[in-house]
Amino acid sequence: MRWSALLKRLALIPPTLLGVGAIVFVLLRVVPGDPIAMMIPPGASPADIARLRALYGLDQPLLSQFITWLGQVASGDFGRSISLRQQVFELVGARLPATLELAALSVVLALLMGTAVALVGSLLRGTRAEWLLDTANGFFLAIPDFLWALILLLGFGVLLPLLPISGRLDPQLAIAFRTHFYLVESLLTLRLDIAADLLRHMLLPSLALALPFAALVARLLKAQLAEAEDQDYAQIARTRGFSRTTILQREVFPNALIPTVALSGVQVTLLLGGTVLVERIFSYEGIGNMAIDAVINRDFPLIQGLILTFAVLFIALNLAVDLLVALLDPRLRHG
Amino acid sequence: MADLVLSGPITAAPSRWRSAVARGGARLWAGGLIVALLLLIALFAPVIAPHDPAEQDLMSAQLPPAFMRGGEAAFPLGTDSLGRCVLSRLMYSARTAVAVALIASALAALIGIALGLIAGAFGGLSDQLVSRMIDVWMAFPPVLLSIVLAAVIGAGLTSVIAAIVVVDWTRFARIVRAETQAQLARDYAAAARVLGLTRAQALRLEILPNLIPLIVTLLAVEMGIAILVEVILSFVGISVTGDTASWGGMITEGRQIVYQAPWIMALPIAAVIVSVIGFNLFGDGLRAALDPVQRR
Numbered sequence: 266m267r268w269s270a271l272l273k274r275l276a277l278i279p280p281t282l283l284g285v286g287a288i289v290f291v292l293l294r295v296v297p298g299d300p301i302a303m304m305i306p307p308g309a310s311p312a313d314i315a316r317l318r319a320l321y322g323l324d325q326p327l328l329s330q331f332i333t334w335l336g337q338v339a340s341g342d343f344g345r346s347i348s349l350r351q352q353v354f355e356l357v358g359a360r361l362p363a364t365l366e367l368a369a370l371s372v373v374l375a376l377l378m379g380t381a382v383a384l385v386g387s388l389l390r391g392t393r394a395e396w397l398l399d400t401a402n403g404f405f406l407a408i409p410d411f412l413w414a415l416i417l418l419l420g421f422g423v424l425l426p427l428l429p430i431s432g433r434l435d436p437q438l439a440i441a442f443r444t445h446f447y448l449v450e451s452l453l454t455l456r457l458d459i460a461a462d463l464l465r466h467m468l469l470p471s472l473a474l475a476l477p478f479a480a481l482v483a484r485l486l487k488a489q490l491a492e493a494e495d496q497d498y499a500q501i502a503r504t505r506g507f508s509r510t511t512i513l514q515r516e517v518f519p520n521a522l523i524p525t526v527a528l529s530g531v532q533v534t535l536l537l538g539g540t541v542l543v544e545r546i547f548s549y550e551g552i553g554n555m556a557i558d559a560v561i562n563r564d565f566p567l568i569q570g571l572i573l574t575f576a577v578l579f580i581a582l583n584l585a586v587d588l589l590v591a592l593l594d595p596r597l598r599h600g
Numbered sequence: 601m602a603d604l605v606l607s608g609p610i611t612a613a614p615s616r617w618r619s620a621v622a623r624g625g626a627r628l629w630a631g632g633l634i635v636a637l638l639l640l641i642a643l644f645a646p647v648i649a650p651h652d653p654a655e656q657d658l659m660s661a662q663l664p665p666a667f668m669r670g671g672e673a674a675f676p677l678g679t680d681s682l683g684r685c686v687l688s689r690l691m692y693s694a695r696t697a698v699a700v701a702l703i704a705s706a707l708a709a710l711i712g713i714a715l716g717l718i719a720g721a722f723g724g725l726s727d728q729l730v731s732r733m734i735d736v737w738m739a740f741p742p743v744l745l746s747i748v749l750a751a752v753i754g755a756g757l758t759s760v761i762a763a764i765v766v767v768d769w770t771r772f773a774r775i776v777r778a779e780t781q782a783q784l785a786r787d788y789a790a791a792a793r794v795l796g797l798t799r800a801q802a803l804r805l806e807i808l809p810n811l812i813p814l815i816v817t818l819l820a821v822e823m824g825i826a827i828l829v830e831v832i833l834s835f836v837g838i839s840v841t842g843d844t845a846s847w848g849g850m851i852t853e854g855r856q857i858v859y860q861a862p863w864i865m866a867l868p869i870a871a872v873i874v875s876v877i878g879f880n881l882f883g884d885g886l887r888a889a890l891d892p893v894q895r896r
Contacts, residue, residue, distance in 0.1 A: 277735065284736035292752050407880040408873055409828055411835075415851065415869055423862050538741035542832060556744055557836055560751050568748065576739040 274587070278580055285576045286338070286569070290331050293565045321347060321566075334569070343573075344566035348559070353570035357552060361574065362445035363433055364540050364551030370448075370467055371474035371536055378475065379482025379529075386483065387490045387513060405480035410539035414473035414546040421469060429466050431548040438462050470547040478529075478536050485528050489521035496520075523593050530586030534579045628885025631820075634878025641691050642698035649688035650676065653845045657683035662861045680850070680864050681857055690871055692845040697875060700757065700830045701823035704764035709819055711765065712772025713811075719773070720780025721803055730773060737770045746829055750838040759838065764829050772818055779814055783807050813890030817883045824879030831872055847872050 318324045322333060337344060343353035382402060389395040408416075422430030429435070434447060438459055444450050448467070451459040493499060494517050502512045541553035548554065552571055559567040641648070661683040664671045671678060677687040719730035737745075746763040753759035783789055784807065792802040827847075834848025835855075847868040854865025 277732075280732065281735045281739050284732070285739050288736065288740075289748070292748055403880070403884075404877065407824075407877050409876075411832065412828070412869065412873060412876075415855075415865070419858065419862060419866055419869070423858050534738075538743055541741055541743045541747075542835070545836070553744075557747065560744075560747050561837070563751075572740065572744060572748075575741045575744065579739050579741070 271587075274584065281580065282573065282576055283335075286335065286573060287331065289569050289572050290334065291327070293568060294327055294330070321345075338573070343570040346559075346564055346567040348562040348564040348567070353566050356555070356567065357570055357574055359445050360550060360552045360555050363447070363549065364537075364544065364553060366446060366448045367467055367471055367544070367549065367551060368474070368533075368537050368540060370464075371471040371478070372533060374471055375475035375478040375482055375536070378479035380486060382479070382483035383486035383490060384513070384518075386487045387494070387517075388509070390491065402480050402483050405476050406484065408477065410474045410477055410536070411542040411546060413476050414470060414543045417469045417473050418546060428469050430469060433463065433466050433550050434459070435462050435466075466547075466549070470543045470549055473543050473546075474536050474539050478532060481532055482525065482529050486521060486525045489524050490517055493517040493520045523590060526586065526593060527590045530589065531583060533586070534582050537578060537582065538575070625885065625888065627881045628889055631878050631880070631882030631885050634874060635820075635882050638694055638875055638878065639698060642694040645688075645691040645695050649685070649691045650674070651685035651688040653684060653688045653692040655684060659683065662857070662864070664861070665863055665867075668863075677867055678861075678863060680853060681861070686850075686864065686867055689845040689850060690847070690867060693847045693850060693868065693871070694875075696757070696844060696846040697827045697830060697872075700760055700764070701826045701879075704761045704768075704826040704829075705819055705822035707761070707765045708768045708822060709772050709815065712769040713776050713815060715769070716773040716776025717780055717803060717808070720777040721784065721799065721807070727777075730777065734770050734774055737767075740767075742767050743832060746833065747836055747838065750833050750836075755838050757844070760830050760833050763833065764826050767829075768822060768825065771822065772815070775814060775818060776811060779811055780807055783810050813887070816890060817887040820879050820883035820886055824876040824883075827872060827875055827879075 315324070322330055325333070334344070341354065343357070345351065346353050346356055349356060382398065386395055386398050386402075389398065418430050421428050440456070440459065442450055448460060448463045451457070451463060490513070494513070499512055499516055502516055503509075507515075540551060541556055543549070544551045544554040545557050552574060556568065556571045556575075558564075559571060657679065660672065660675065660679055661681055663675050663679040663683075665678045665686075666673050666676045668678075675685050675687070677685075677690065680686055680689070715730050715733075719727040746767045749763040749766055750759045753762055780803075789802060789806060792806045793799075797805065830846060831848035831851060834846055835852050837852070850868035851865055851872075854861070854868065858865050
């Protein structure tokens with residue numbers, strides 16, 4: 266039963282990706298701006314322009330362009346970026362780790378903050394302070410990541426200049442990295458000065474991404490905690506003399522965790538989508554920032570590659586969350 | 601007898617309104633107040649704004665707000681780098697925001713509700729089609745999709761609205777589809793069929809009225825989202841052009857001189873935050889007020 270559900274999900278992935286690819290492809294082909302016009306030197310002859318168009322396959326009919334592209338993508342070739350004149354695959358590969366590190370840090374921060382708020386809220390249940398906490402939480406939830414990015418930039422970059430507001434690493438500290446996972450690599454090779462500087466650069470953007478998500482986790486987890494606390498087993502533990510904190514820790518929290526993961530996991534995709542603007546605001550060199558440049562430069566192959574990358578990440582994340590819930594839930598484990 | 605029952609949906613007694621407003625509580629009042637204020641400012645901007653929003657006065661550029669040192673009473677919230685009155689531009693931007701919010705969310709709702717109702721009520725092939733479309737849409741980063749769309753259509757208010765509608769119809773479709781299925785499974789829907797209503801009649805007279813609370817709430821939230829999307833597109837440089845004032849445009853301009861004049865960026869951010877929170881509170885309050893489950 267569960268396996269068949271999983272297989273059905275997996276079977277839907279290729280058509281979904283095909284749909285994403287087709288929509289982006291068609292959309293980009295009706296863009297009025299001409300990507301070739303932006304890369305030719307002044308004074309190029311019409312023959313030169315025609316040659317360039319042919320080089321990028323832009324002289325073919327739409328359907329044959331799409332089929333050619335699909336065939337290339339299937340064999341791992343995402344084409345060449347028009348504005349950066351490199352293979353899309355390499356460009357995305359070099360930038361994706363920056364985004365993944367930022368998103369991962371944001372999720373960790375959000376889970377820590379969200380859990381703390383939910384636990385404090387549960388202990389304050391029924392008091393005036395709980396109402397205050399809920400109201401503040403609603404406020405954090407209502408303001409989206411990119412507005413937090415602007416607020417943090419204004420607050421800690423300009424008014425109280427404590428943290429860097431642009432880039433990924435101080436250029437003076439740049440060393441020859443072997444991978445593009447700078448943070449992971451610097452931690453593994455114990456270059457802690459580098460890791461500290463990377464974290465300083467990541468703190469504001471990841472906080473911007475984390476705050477609304479943390480508020481969501483806090484709201485969901487707190488509701489689940491309240492529900493679990495009213496269940497019989499918690500009540501029984503109470504009558505047997507366990508303290509409220511112990512029950513919360515040992516009985517209620519593990520049971521509240523599963524629905525919280527299930528409900529908030531899907532929202533991680535929103536956080537990932539948020540990197541597009543947050544990276545832009547903090548000039549962080551990830552794929553989100555790159556995507557906006559690609560749109561501005563009308564760089565079709567790069568936009569297609571990036572959107573497909575995001576789509577694959579979104580779908581993979583959703584699957585991962587489902588699997589995680591199945592792993593956490595003892596009732597589903599032996600299904 | 602049957603005619604009497606089927607002449608229309610059972611309407612709420614007037615006294616229910618009062619109890620609904622009571623259930624909405626402080627959120628409904630606070631949110632409603634902010635939304636009403638925003639609408640009033642948008643409507644009466646030409647009357648209440650102290651200056652023409654496009655009027656440049658390069659002799660008094662980047663003035664701080666009047667309550668700060670160096671401010672002038674003529675420009676209560678200061679001026680931008682072209683010497684335009686920030687307060688007036690904020691007020692005129694409210695017009696842009698309200699226009700985008702009302703038109704875009706209404707259109708997104710219309711498309712989403714129609715597709716959601718069809719998919720939920722008729723099932724089969726239509727449901728498959730709509731559900732697969734939603735799957736594809738959900739695999740897009742929404743921000744990126746709206747940026748690509750706006751770039752395709754070209755800068756301007758129409759482009760912003762189109763981008764919101766094309767991206768956000770799924771918000772309505774998903775929830776309306778699920779709720780339609782849930783309502784159809786209930787006894788009253790079966791009863792309506794037994795009493796001889798066609799499927800379309802049952803949808804219009806019985807199901808749709810029960811979806812209204814949900815739709816109203818979604819609409820309020822969507823208006824807040826629409827305002828945010830306009831800011832996003834401005835920030836990327838593909839929203840309204842030229843002299844049309846918008847909060848997003850003001851934030852983008854302010855970002856360039858944020859070290860010299862931080863208030864130029866801070867004030868429109870504050871306006872966006874207050875509006876978005878207003879719409880959210882209003883939506884929350886409406887949900888509490890209209891939710892038939894909590895009504896019992």
